[in-house]
Amino acid sequence: MSSAEESRTPGTGWVGQAIRRKEDPPLITGQGNYVDDITLPGMLHTAIVRSPEAHATIASIDVTAARDHPSVVEVFTGDDLAREFEQGLAMVWSPPGVEIKTPLNLPLARGEVKHVGQAVAVVVGTDRYATVDAAEDVIVEYDPKPAVVDPEKALEDGSPLVWEDFGTNRTHQWGVAGGDAEAALREAEVTVERRIVNHRTAGAPIEPRSSIADPHGDGLTLYSSTQIPHIARFVLAGMLGMAEDRIRVVAPDVGGGFGSKLQVYGEEALMLALARRLGRPVKWTETRSEHMTTTHHGRDQINYVTLGADREGKVTALKARHVCDLGAYQLLLTPFIPELGFPVMGGCYEIPNIQLEFEGVFTNKFATDAVRGAGRPEATHWIEVMIDQLAAELDLDPAEIRRRNFIPKESFPYETPLGIVYDSGDYHGSLEKLLENFDMDGFRREQAEGRERGVYRGVGLSTYVEVCGLAPSRAVGPQGVGLQSAFWESAVVRVHPRGSATVYTGASPHGQGHDTGFAQIAADRLGIDPANIEVLHGDTDQGPMGWGTYGSRSLAVGGEAVGRAAVKVQEKAKRICAALLEAAPEDIELSDGKFQVRGSPDKAMTMAEIAGAAHIPPQELPTDIEPGLEETDFYDPENFVFPFGAHACVVEVDVETGKVEIVRWVAVDDCGPAINPMLIDGQIHGGVTHGIGQALYEQIVYDDEGQLVTGSFVDYALPTAAEVPMFETDRTETPSPVNRLGVKGVGEAGTIAASPAVVNAVTDALKPLGVTYMNMPLTPMRVWQAIEEARGRDGGGPARTEQGRSLDEHGRGAAGSGPTSPGEGGAA
Amino acid sequence: MSVRVSVSITVNGEIKEREVESRLLLIHFLRDELGLTGAHVGCDTTNCGACTCHLDGEAVKTCTVLAVQADGSDIVTIEGLAQNGSLHPLQEAFWEHHGLQCGYCTPGMIMAGADLLKRNPDPSEDDVREALEGSLCRCTGYHNIVKAVQAAAQAGQSREVAA
Numbered sequence: 003m004s005s006a007e008e009s010r011t012p013g014t015g016w017v018g019q020a021i022r023r024k025e026d027p028p029l030i031t032g033q034g035n036y037v038d039d040i041t042l043p044g045m046l047h048t049a050i051v052r053s054p055e056a057h058a059t060i061a062s063i064d065v066t067a068a069r070d071h072p073s074v075v076e077v078f079t080g081d082d083l084a085r086e087f088e089q090g091l092a093m094v095w096s097p098p099g100v101e102i103k104t105p106l107n108l109p110l111a112r113g114e115v116k117h118v119g120q121a122v123a124v125v126v127g128t129d130r131y132a133t134v135d136a137a138e139d140v141i142v143e144y145d146p147k148p149a150v151v152d153p154e155k156a157l158e159d160g161s162p163l164v165w166e167d168f169g170t171n172r173t174h175q176w177g178v179a180g181g182d183a184e185a186a187l188r189e190a191e192v193t194v195e196r197r198i199v200n201h202r203t204a205g206a207p208i209e210p211r212s213s214i215a216d217p218h219g220d221g222l223t224l225y226s227s228t229q230i231p232h233i234a235r236f237v238l239a240g241m242l243g244m245a246e247d248r249i250r251v252v253a254p255d256v257g258g259g260f261g262s263k264l265q266v267y268g269e270e271a272l273m274l275a276l277a278r279r280l281g282r283p284v285k286w287t288e289t290r291s292e293h294m295t296t297t298h299h300g301r302d303q304i305n306y307v308t309l310g311a312d313r314e315g316k317v318t319a320l321k322a323r324h325v326c327d328l329g330a331y332q333l334l335l336t337p338f339i340p341e342l343g344f345p346v347m348g349g350c351y352e353i354p355n356i357q358l359e360f361e362g363v364f365t366n367k368f369a370t371d372a373v374r375g376a377g378r379p380e381a382t383h384w385i386e387v388m389i390d391q392l393a394a395e396l397d398l399d400p401a402e403i404r405r406r407n408f409i410p411k412e413s414f415p416y417e418t419p420l421g422i423v424y425d426s427g428d429y430h431g432s433l434e435k436l437l438e439n440f441d442m443d444g445f446r447r448e449q450a451e452g453r454e455r456g457v458y459r460g461v462g463l464s465t466y467v468e469v470c471g472l473a474p475s476r477a478v479g480p481q482g483v484g485l486q487s488a489f490w491e492s493a494v495v496r497v498h499p500r501g502s503a504t505v506y507t508g509a510s511p512h513g514q515g516h517d518t519g520f521a522q523i524a525a526d527r528l529g530i531d532p533a534n535i536e537v538l539h540g541d542t543d544q545g546p547m548g549w550g551t552y553g554s555r556s557l558a559v560g561g562e563a564v565g566r567a568a569v570k571v572q573e574k575a576k577r578i579c580a581a582l583l584e585a586a587p588e589d590i591e592l593s594d595g596k597f598q599v600r601g602s603p604d605k606a607m608t609m610a611e612i613a614g615a616a617h618i619p620p621q622e623l624p625t626d627i628e629p630g631l632e633e634t635d636f637y638d639p640e641n642f643v644f645p646f647g648a649h650a651c652v653v654e655v656d657v658e659t660g661k662v663e664i665v666r667w668v669a670v671d672d673c674g675p676a677i678n679p680m681l682i683d684g685q686i687h688g689g690v691t692h693g694i695g696q697a698l699y700e701q702i703v704y705d706d707e708g709q710l711v712t713g714s715f716v717d718y719a720l721p722t723a724a725e726v727p728m729f730e731t732d733r734t735e736t737p738s739p740v741n742r743l744g745v746k747g748v749g750e751a752g753t754i755a756a757s758p759a760v761v762n763a764v765t766d767a768l769k770p771l772g773v774t775y776m777n778m779p780l781t782p783m784r785v786w787q788a789i790e791e792a793r794g795r796d797g798g799g800p801a802r803t804e805q806g807r808s809l810d811e812h813g814r815g816a817a818g819s820g821p822t823s824p825g826e827g828g829a830a
Numbered sequence: 831m832s833v834r835v836s837v838s839i840t841v842n843g844e845i846k847e848r849e850v851e852s853r854l855l856l857i858h859f860l861r862d863e864l865g866l867t868g869a870h871v872g873c874d875t876t877n878c879g880a881c882t883c884h885l886d887g888e889a890v891k892t893c894t895v896l897a898v899q900a901d902g903s904d905i906v907t908i909e910g911l912a913q914n915g916s917l918h919p920l921q922e923a924f925w926e927h928h929g930l931q932c933g934y935c936t937p938g939m940i941m942a943g944a945d946l947l948k949r950n951p952d953p954s955e956d957d958v959r960e961a962l963e964g965s966l967c968r969c970t971g972y973h974n975i976v977k978a979v980q981a982a983a984q985a986g987q988s989r990e991v992a993a
């Protein structure tokens with residue numbers, strides 16, 4: 003037991019404690035249960051044949067040789083399985099008045115392929131290795147067509163078309179505005195304009211995706227590494243033409259998601275169809291190269307941003323146009339992800355005039371969709387970089403320009419010109435606390451001394467606000483921005499006769515620590531030790547429907563539902579207790595882990611005693627008290643929640659090689675009152691590292707023919723332990739008025755905050771050399787070229803940078819010139 | 831292609847004799863033949879370290895070793911790390927310091943950490959970071975993993991002092 007645990011009286015004050023996680027004992031002993039760990043009797047293996055072409059018609063598929071392998075059970079093409087699917091994969095955004103071009107998307111291609119890696123056939127066999135061998139013997143003939151890779155070229159007249167039937171590569175246009183940005187820009191004393199490229203990245207959880215479909219009677223069970231078991235069942239039942247109750251989806255231990263498992267994938271539908279067809283369990287586990295190729299990507303936007311301001315640095319107008327590369331198909335939320343950032347476009351700042359436009363573009367690449375932060379990292383990146391660019395233009399201190407523009411604490415709840423209501427905030431508070439923890443004056447002295455010795459260090463600030471806790475259904479559902487979905491969350495709290503409890507949540511964790519955090523929330527309301535509360539999730543046959551884990555929603559929506567259900571149980575427990583102790587229910591209080599009569603602590607009952615009485619009444623209870631002790635809550639929030647914070651990053655740049663090293667990271671985050679501060683810190687550490695990865699190392703690169711260059715962890719470099727520092731975290735706690743717990747999400751905050759802090763720091767470091775702006779990822783090559791160019795020499799490579807424009811936005815040259823990791827050879 | 835070979839490998843103290851395909855990877859031998867699913871597969875290029883186990887006392891990425899190469903050797907997996915029902919100091923430390931989130935990298939991370947502590951009982955932060963460079967974690971940002979390894983080192987040292 004940790005010291006925090008020992009000092010607790012059971013059932014009191016668990017919330018706020020850094021208790022160890024309930025989920026860890028199996029995971030640290032090798033007893034976890036991830037999908038690929040599951041082997042069912044008679045289970046078959048599959049290998050998927052994928053297109054090596056980015057754009058082609060399928061001339062023929064010959065499966066004879068593959069079928070002849072002794073261990074192969076069957077080989078199927080798209081045509082063979084056509085009748086298995088009543089619909090294609092789902093895309094759920096239907097904004098009022100806007101048409102979104104959405105091609106039919108089947109698990110196996112029919113007739114043509116639109117990106118490298120598209121599935122064209124599946125081999126099913128009894129032996130894992132032999133099935134892969136057989137897949138290599140499937141002969142597919144392709145007639146290649148021109149591929150389009152650059153989203154801006156894709157919008158030009160005469161560009162090859164990804165989908166000829168649509169007659170354009172533009173998927174949709176969407177916009178939102180408040181005030182009059184055009185007029186305000188005309189009147190602005192200063193304007194700053196940049197083209198900011200937010201390149202394509204991968205979610206890259208360390209667990210690849212895996213799915214097993216198991217037929218039984220007229221039903222199917224799908225074990226899948228998913229963040230959204232309930233949504234998956236809903237969508238897959240529609241695709242397979244089955245009633246939902248005939249399909250059970252189980253998400254066992256899931257090895258990280260980061261948005262990449264917030265999806266309903268073709269392979270999940272395919273496994274179900276194969277199991278139904280063959281009457282045997284069927285398994286597919288993706289390889290890492292399949293993950294890089296055909297698990298959805300994230301980001302990939304070009305942001306044209308203009309800020310207008312007065313000479314004091316007060317921002318008066320913001321205009322931004324976003325060109326969003328969606329890839330070839332629309333997955334679940336593909337076209338919506340860029341727009342998901344819109345509520346916080348404008349950041350922590352009081353900007354009276356805002357105009358935003360979005361254009362989606364088809365290219366011959368895999369689809370983009372949610373990756374940790376999903377739209378908000380992009381939004382935060384450009385506003386935080388632009389604020390620094392404006393500060394440089396006006397020769398203002400980056401902290402000072404922020405202070406001058408922050409929405410003041412007194413203005414909350416604050417309605418933005420876009421009609422979004424920020425729930426609560428204290429942006430000055432988190433920045434000042436950060437500066438105090440950081441010691442800016444000390445750093446500036448050290449920086450100046452360093453420069454004399456040729457050591458180039460810089461500091462970058464990022465003060466972010468993000469929007470999460472997805473979400474009020476009325477704001478984002480059909481009657482709001484038009485997602486054909488809802489976003490409430492469910493909880494059941496059941497106290498058993500001997501006094502332990504089970505909590506069912508509709509959220510579906512994959513590392514966040516719900517079992518612990520939710521048990522803490524329930525514990526305080528039930529008077530039960532969290533050790534005696536089991537939290538169950540991830541099984542559509544257990545507990546009510548829910549909406550899963552993404553968008554930093556689990557605590558603010560799912561945890562709140564747990565709290566509310568537990569309060570209902572507590573109220574019933576008080577009534578039972580009152581009846582048994584012959585007191586008035588309003589006189590019963592939960593204190594020191596006991597239900598006691600106010601003022602007479604000797605008259606008290608434990609939850610175990612009450613639960614026993616609820617199930618087996620020792621005497622007659624009032625007739626209005628039903629037997630049992632179990633309550634359900636469906637909670638749909640009134641508003642989003644808006645976590646915020648301030649981060650400072652110190653980098654050192656080797657100006658001879660362009661290598662950037664993160665020297666120090668200081669963060670102050672505010673996600674409301676902490677449920678478990680240890681879990682919050684963990685989310686910030688991991689989130690920031692994800693953002694550092696994008697800023698410095700990670701990039702999905704396709705070449706001009708649409709071939710994926712970064713198909714493995716050799717070329718797609720995740721940060722390793724050697725590339726990040728210890729993180730200095732701290733918090734402020736500004737409660738949200740939206741939910742009773744006062745909490746906001748924190749799963750994505752670090753990622754949302756991080757990338758602009760890195761870019762601003764590198765720019766600060768290189769200021770004496772005349773470098774003013776660079777696009778991510780800040781690989782040694784790109785940084786070195788920027789330095790060379792600023793020194794008036796031709797960097798000589800493809801990554802020449804102009805003011806705010808990188809000619810290298812698709813990464814040509816970066817990954818092609820060797821590993822993008824600063825460590826030689828990546829992580830091996 | 832499918833030449834079958836007899837192997838005899840000691841895994842977590844027990845001799846396992848099997849006839850396997852000559853190309854079978856050690857990770858698949860452990861997971862599929864023996865049902866020891868603690869070590870995971872996270873990549874196909876020897877980058878992630880999720881498959882790390884000990885082979886004759888040294889950490890190896892078992893996705894890059896053939897089962898036949900391990901013939902006659904002594905393997906310890908995460909399942910064999912706890913002794914007599916009590917957790918290894920690293921397992922304790924990962925739990926205490928929140929060194930894991932999704933837990934997928936954790937078995938490999940702990941085995942890599944155990945290897946380091948055997949070679950270097952008192953590693954600096956940089957030593958730990960360098961030793962774990964071959965093990966990827968997408969969840970934790972490594973902060974708490976580094977803390978856990980250093981805490982386990984401390985615990986090991988104080989135990990030695992006490993002994």
Ligand code: FES
Nearest residue numbers: 872876878879893
């Ligand atoms: S599975 Fe990635 S290194 Fe072995």
Ligand code: FES
Nearest residue numbers: 931932935967969
């Ligand atoms: S804990 Fe999830 S990858 Fe390390």
